[in-house]
Amino acid sequence: DAGVIQSPRHEVTEMGQEVTLRCKPISGHNSLFWYRQTMMRGLELLIYFNNNVPIDDSGMPEDRFSAKMPNASFSTLKIQPSEPRDSAVYFCASSMTGGDQPQHFGDGTRLSIL
Amino acid sequence: AQRVTQPEKLLSVFKGAPVELKCNYSYSGSPELFWYVQYSRQRLQLLLRHISRESIKGFTADLNKGETSFHLKKPFAQEEDSAMYYCALSGQTGANSKLTFGKGITLSVRP
Numbered sequence A: 001d002a003g004v005i006q007s008p009r010h011e012v013t014e015m016g017q018e019v020t021l022r023c024k025p026i027s028g029h030n031s032l033f034w035y036r037q038t039m040m041r042g043l044e045l046l047i048y049f050n051n052n053v054p055i056d057d058s059g060m061p062e063d064r065f066s067a068k069m070p071n072a073s074f075s076t077l078k079i080q081p082s083e084p085r086d087s088a089v090y091f092c093a094s095s096m097t098g099g100d101q102p103q104h105f106g107d108g109t110r111l112s113i114l
Numbered sequence B: 001a002q003r004v005t006q007p008e009k010l011l012s013v014f015k016g017a018p019v020e021l022k023c024n025y026s027y028s029g030s031p032e033l034f035w036y037v038q039y040s041r042q043r044l045q046l047l048l049r050h051i052s053r054e055s056i057k058g059f060t061a062d063l064n065k066g067e068t069s070f071h072l073k074k075p076f077a078q079e080e081d082s083a084m085y086y087c088a089l090s091g092q093t094g095a096n097s098k099l100t101f102g103k104g105i106t107l108s109v110r111p
Helices: none
Strands: A005-007 A010-013 A019-024 A031-038 A042-050 A053-056 A065-071 A074-079 A088-095 A109-113 B003-005 B010-014 B019-021 B024-026 B032-038 B045-049 B072-074 B083-090 B099-101 B105-110
Touching (some): A019 A088, A031 A074, B003 B083, B003 B099
Parallel strands (some): A010 A109
Antiparallel strands (some): A065 A074, B019 B072, B032 B045, B083 B105
């Protein structure tokens, strides 16, 4: 298995533009998580899905952020419009359901908003 | 509510020195605790979890429910241990099964 696959690896865009980050979880995993990592705030959970259904989106910063999981093998995180303070590394992770199940992380998307 | 506290941001030691990375947690139920590691330019990966009670790369961590701690220890640090380390907590089932991470600590092992 190639593990969790994220794309793009790097994204540089101007503020105001729409940004879409993509994630393919490990086959058979039914939980998917989106995180944001910054120097100031560390690793923050934005949203997570179980069986394609959003369970907790309380970490989503504001309405400019949205996430979807149309099927078990694909999820997107969208920022519209983007702002410089959104610059961060965004990680996707997947796992089997259950708190004792380890999460497997993707390589992350390094996002820079100019 | 779930909370994980890693009180230090940086720990710098010489090769061969003992290492202890501190982690304290707050959770009303019975937690699952993990340590994740992120080496330079690599993805975050699981290092160990308390339920396994195993030693990985010489690291161990013991859950102390009385002190609500899960400190990560290694008796003799190696240069390749230099990385970012995150402590994480999870409730066991249902809506609590998300991971809450601490802010992480950078371990630097000098030659």
